[in-house]
Amino acid sequence: MKNLFKEGNKRYIRGDYKGAIKCFTKLIEKEPNNIYGYINLGIAKMDIGDYNEAIDCFSKAIELEPNNADAYRNRALAYYSLNKEDMALIDYKKSGELSLYK
Numbered sequence: 001m002k003n004l005f006k007e008g009n010k011r012y013i014r015g016d017y018k019g020a021i022k023c024f025t026k027l028i029e030k031e032p033n034n035i036y037g038y039i040n041l042g043i044a045k046m047d048i049g050d051y052n053e054a055i056d057c058f059s060k061a062i063e064l065e066p067n068n069a070d071a072y073r074n075r076a077l078a079y080y081s082l083n084k085e086d087m088a089l090i091d092y093k094k095s096g097e098l099s100l101y102k
Helices: 002-013 017-030 035-047 051-064 069-081 085-100
Strands: none
Touching (some): 002 017, 002 035, 017 035, 035 051, 035 069, 051 069
16 A cells, blocks of 8 residues: 555656546555545645545545644645635634644
């Protein structure tokens, strides 16, 4: 599984977002509780403009780990990209609160 995560990150860095999405999707199929698999999948989805799918990924990460500031921060970015400023602000605030307690 570690190899899928690394390969997904390599593809993402090279700008191969669709390749990264394939790797992260395979990863979470094999490890459905992999929070950073969902977060990285969501980030790659945002980069191809699929903000609703990205929100689903970040929401799943939050469901698995409710105190994950990264998931809230990224979901806020996706909401903001969809002009859902109210939702974005809620998640930004939550992310900030969680970051204070780290």
